Amino acid sequence: MINLASKLNSKAEFFKFYSLALDESNDVKDTAQLLIFIRGISDNFEITEEFLAMESLKGKTRGEDLYDRVSTVIEKMKLRWSKLANVTTDGSPNLTGKNVGLLKRIQDKVEEENPNQDVIFLHCIIHQESLCKSILQLNHVVNPVVKLVNFIRAKGLQHRQFIKFLEETDADHHDLLYHSRVRWLSLGKVFQRVWELKEEIGAFLKLKGKSDEFTELSDKNWLCDFAFAVDIFSHLNELNVKLQGKDQYVHDMYTNVKAFKSKLIFFSRQSLHSFCNTSHTEGDHPKLTSTGACPLSQNPETAPEEVQLELIDLQSDFVLKEKFSSLELRDFYASLNEATFPNIRRMAQKILVLFGSTYVYKQTFSVMNINKAPHRSSFTDEHLRSILRIATTKLTPDFDALAKKGDQQHCSH
Incomplete structure (x- = not known):
């Protein structure tokens, strides 16, 4: 435990900025506990996210009481208030009070060291989600x-x-x-x-x-x-x-929430009659092709039902947008996480496996006609198959294995 705290202190010396996550709740004995987590980033973008402290509040839990505990922890760690970039809480009044809450006191303390430093205060996104009910x-x-x-x-x-x-x-x-x-x-x-x-x-x-x-x-x-x-x-x-767990970054959370908001709009436009199952007809094929070739511009509402929600997730992820512009279409789909985009991957595989033209057939027929000319009409079907395979393959034969096999063959006398 001491070793871990010492390591955290050592890393904290190099924090360019740091953020705090605070959550105050009662334990089984109705004792208020303030949990403090810290995430810091060094100049070379090394990120450290750790549990910082747990402070028991056996008396009052006013904003000033919480601030005193947080302040003590920060000063013990020898962290500069001017490097505090963000504080995230569950939105309770004693934490967020406009005039006497913890956050107001923290902002005042930061401004003492650096009047130009604004702390970003966030309401826990998971707690906000729970308010949806x-x-x-x-x-x-x-x-x-x-x-x-x-x-x-x-x-x-x-x-x-x-x-x-x-x-x-x-x-x-x-x-x-x-x-x-x-x-x-x-x-x-x-x-x-x-x-x-x-x-x-x-x-x-x-x-x-x-x-x-x-x-x-x-x-x-x-x-x-x-x-x-x-x-x-x-x-x-x-x-x-998706919003839970350690090492969650704000941009990832934003992507997930943005996608969910788009899904809500999408849901509001859809029929609620879940008892009706629609079958895919030939008229759906253009949807498949359009979705597969242009997944970022395809309207999810006009895409096949099984990929609609995945398209929303895909189009809401700016990292994947960048990847789409830099990779070949096949490589892009291969890079998609199979657990997150199973239907899109499967749809892309179906599209990519289709023949776009009959060129390959015509090419093979040409090879056959050249080889099976009147003066070579005695070719057996097995010979012709071998020639066509060699003429059209993109595979590279294992020449070493073929050579070894040839060494073992002996001509009869």
């Missing part, structure tokens, strides 16, 4: 689903009967999930599970004589809203995962 207006979906899950899982006997019922019907899942109101994003997983088991749940309710209490499961309009909720919470969960 309050404006989704999906209570007419959330409440029945939570009620349904509680009905099945609240009583031990009924819960066991439901599990047995799922086993007997060979369902894909063997239970429902609980929703934690503390971690609201768990609602996405709950929704997904209920959606996948909706047929079995309906049958179980009918068996128990409770179908009348959950009429939503037979209401097509409600099911459409439910399907939308399943999708939107799934995408929120996906965004949440």
